[in-house]
Amino acid sequence: MTLLSRLGLHRRELRAWAMYDWANSAFQTTIITAVFPDFFASVAAADLPPAVATARFAWATTIAVAIIAVAGPLLGAIADYRAIKKRMLGGFMAVGVAATLLMATIDRGEWAYASVVFIVANVCIAASFVFYDSLLPHIAAPDEMDRVSTGAYAMGYLGGGLLLVVNLLWILMPGTFGIPDTIAAIKLSFVSVAVWWFVFSIPLFRGVGEPPRRLEHDESGTENPVRAAVVRLHETFHELRGYRQAFLMLVAFLLYNDGIQTIIRMATIYGAEVGIDRNARIAAFVLVQFVGVPCSFLFGAAADRIGARTAVFVSLAVYTGISVLGFFMTTAWQFFALAFLVGTVQGGSQALSRSLFARMIPKHKSSEYFGFFSVFEKFAGVAGPALFAASVTLFGSSRAAVLSVILFFLAGALVLTRVDVAKGEAQASLE
Numbered sequence: 001m002t003l004l005s006r007l008g009l010h011r012r013e014l015r016a017w018a019m020y021d022w023a024n025s026a027f028q029t030t031i032i033t034a035v036f037p038d039f040f041a042s043v044a045a046a047d048l049p050p051a052v053a054t055a056r057f058a059w060a061t062t063i064a065v066a067i068i069a070v071a072g073p074l075l076g077a078i079a080d081y082r083a084i085k086k087r088m089l090g091g092f093m094a095v096g097v098a099a100t101l102l103m104a105t106i107d108r109g110e111w112a113y114a115s116v117v118f119i120v121a122n123v124c125i126a127a128s129f130v131f132y133d134s135l136l137p138h139i140a141a142p143d144e145m146d147r148v149s150t151g152a153y154a155m156g157y158l159g160g161g162l163l164l165v166v167n168l169l170w171i172l173m174p175g176t177f178g179i180p181d182t183i184a185a186i187k188l189s190f191v192s193v194a195v196w197w198f199v200f201s202i203p204l205f206r207g208v209g210e211p212p213r214r215l216e217h218d219e220s221g222t223e224n225p226v227r228a229a230v231v232r233l234h235e236t237f238h239e240l241r242g243y244r245q246a247f248l249m250l251v252a253f254l255l256y257n258d259g260i261q262t263i264i265r266m267a268t269i270y271g272a273e274v275g276i277d278r279n280a281r282i283a284a285f286v287l288v289q290f291v292g293v294p295c296s297f298l299f300g301a302a303a304d305r306i307g308a309r310t311a312v313f314v315s316l317a318v319y320t321g322i323s324v325l326g327f328f329m330t331t332a333w334q335f336f337a338l339a340f341l342v343g344t345v346q347g348g349s350q351a352l353s354r355s356l357f358a359r360m361i362p363k364h365k366s367s368e369y370f371g372f373f374s375v376f377e378k379f380a381g382v383a384g385p386a387l388f389a390a391s392v393t394l395f396g397s398s399r400a401a402v403l404s405v406i407l408f409f410l411a412g413a414l415v416l417t418r419v420d421v422a423k424g425e426a427q428a429s430l431e
Contacts, residue, residue: 006147006297006301007147007151007154007297007300008140008144008146008147008148008149008150008151008152008297008300009148009151011139012207013139013207013208013209014139014140014144014148014151015203015207016203016204016206016207016208017132017135017136017139017148017152017204017207017208018148018151018152018155019155019200019201019203019204020128020132020152020200020201020203020204021152021153021155021156021159022155022156022158022159022160022200023159023196023197023198023199023200023201023204024125024128024129024132024156024197024201025156025157025159025160025161026159026160026163026164026192026193026196026197027096027100027121027125027193027197028125028156028160029160029161029163029164029285029289030160030163030164030167030189030190030192030193031100031103031118031121031190031193032122033285034164034167034168034282034285035167035171035186035189035190036103036118036190037057039106039186040053040056040057040111040114040118041053041054041057043106043107043108043183043186044106044107044108044109044110044111044113044114044115045057045109045111045114046108046109047108047109048111053111056111056115057115057118059115060115060118060119061118061122063119064118064119064122064123064126065122065126067119067123068122068123068126068127068374069374069375071123071127072126072127072130072371072372072374072375073233073236073237073368073371073372073374073375074230074233074371075088075127075130075131075367075371076130076131076134076367076368076369076370076371076372076374077230077233077236077367077368077371079130079131079134079367080134080364080365080366080367080368081213082213083210083211083212083213084210085131085134085135085210085211085367086131086135086204086205086208086210087210088127088131089128089131089132089204090201090205092124092125092127092128092131093124093125093128093197093198093201094198095120095124096120096121096124096125096128096197097194097197097198098194099117099118099120099121099124100121100190100193100194100197101190101191101194102117103117103118103121103187103190104187104188104190104191106187126374129370129374130367130370130371130373130374131367131370132204133354133358133370133373134366134367134369134370135208135211135366136148136149136354136355136358136366137358137359137361137363137366138211138363138366139208142359142425142429145355145358145359146300146303146304146308146311146351146352146355146356147300147301147303147304148300148355149300149351149352149354149355149358150296150297150299150300150303150347150348150351150352150355151296151297151300152351153292153296153347153348153350153351154292154293154294154295154296154297154347156347157289157290157292157293157296157347158289158290158293159196159200160289161286161289161290161292161293163192163193163196164286164289165286166192167185167189167192167193168282168286170185170188170189171185171186171189211363211364211366233368233371236365236368236369236372237372240369240372243360243361243362243424243427243428244424245360245419245420245421245423245424245427246357246360246361246369246424246428248415248416248418248419249353249356249357249360249416249419249424250357250372250373250376251376251415252412252413252415252416252418252419253353253357253373253376253377253412254376254412255408255411255412255415256312256316256319256349256408256409256411256412256413256416257350257353257376257377257412258408258412259319259323259405259406259407259408259409259412260319260346260349260350262387262388262405262408263319263322263323263326263342263405264342264346267338267339267342270326270398270402271284271335273398274329274330274398275330276332276335277332280332280335280336281335283336284335284336284338284339285339287336287339287340287343288339288340288342288343288346289343290343291339291340291343291344292343292344292346292347295343295344295345295347295348296347296348296351298348299311299315299345299347299348299349299351299352300348300351302314302348303352303355307421308352308355308356308421309356309416309419309421311348311352312349312352312353312356312416313413313416314345315345315348315349315352316349316409316412316413316416318341318344318345319345319349319409320406320409320410321341322338322341322342323402323403323405323406323409324403324406325337325338325341326338326399326402327399327400327402327403354373356419356421357369357370357373358370359421359424359425359428360421360424360425360427360428361428362428363428387401387404387405387407387408388401388402388404388405389401391403391404
């Protein structure tokens with residue numbers, strides 16, 4: 001087996017598809033996590049009280065999540081009916097890139113404008129994932145999907161991490177790079193993300209073919225696409241329960257991903273609460289990105305040996321350990337140790353969840369099913385933070401709340417034990 005085969009990138013179309021992970025991860029790291037939230041609070045909402053600024057940003061995030069959660073399945077159904085997965089991915093990518101560029105035009109006090117641009121960019125990148133993920137079962141055989149999915153995640157970690165390091169260097173040392181000031185450096189980082197996203201998306205459009213159209217038995221192909229999509233969506237929703245293994249996988253993913261997303265979202269604020277300084281928290285986030293590169297590949301290799309489902313169980317055991325260790329954390333080096341552990345399992349757990357689901361759904365309706373996958377993915381992280389907040393209120397400390405997250409890993413693992421992957425693959429292959 002060649003090195004590229006071991007990495008899941010042994011064909012041109014697989015490498016081209018995986019490059020979209022490299023392309024979009026810069027948005028995830030710089031815009032969603034590391035730079036834009038602070039820019040929103042300190043510049044766009046500078047004239048608002050800090051608590052109000054945080055609330056406005058939270059609402060912008062919530063609105064974006066709600067829009068794609070509602071629209072995702074419908075968009076997926078339209079893409080399947082018209083066989084336009086790539087065109088719809090390209091359309092949302094283009095609008096998302098434009099919105100990201102507009103972030104560089106945000107000035108002090110323009111929190112409303114910043115919110116709208118942020119919402120549009122978030123909706124577009126999330127929508128693009130519906131079509132991107134749905135291409136996986138069309139380019140990879142069932143026995144290739146785990147490696148291909150983990151390989152793409154590894155490329156995403158590397159791409160997002162590299163540009164984030166460059167962006168942080170600009171922001172921390174603007175004069176060294178001939179940049180006038182920190183604000184100019186931040187705005188330049190937004191421009192760099194847009195260019196990165198656009199340029200590295202090109203291989204997908206050049207190297208991956210559009211999956212063929214397949215009409216349902218009651219379709220002529222001349223129906224109004226929106227109306228046909230609504231009908232398909234209704235049928236697929238009822239069909240999903242018939243694909244029992246895929247449905248159980250979705251439920252398990254919703255539960256354990258709720259715990260994963262809670263750790264991701266609450267890590268920074270929890271670290272600040274226990275006294276970890278800002279630079280250490282940023283450095284730890286960068287560490288997660290680069291640890292995730294080899295570990296995502298390793299999870300792909302592990303899935304070949306022990307099965308993807310078992311590999312996910314391993315990742316959930318590690319996450320449980322992270323929660324326990326987080327309860328006792330008091331120093332920066334412990335925060336770095338936790339970041340390292342998160343990096344070892346974050347990409348693998350997400351990538352294998354994607355490939356497991358892809359193996360148990362009918363290929364000709366992959367966009368519709370991944371539309372529902374996006375709903376479950378977006379709503380993961382709602383109950384977790386709520387339980388976290390309730391635990392803080394009840395016990396008066398975030399330490400107990402960190403332990404409460406374990407409930408999601410245990411519940412998700414319990415449902416995952418009910419998933420019969422072989423049976424799910426067999427059912428999907430009949431379509």
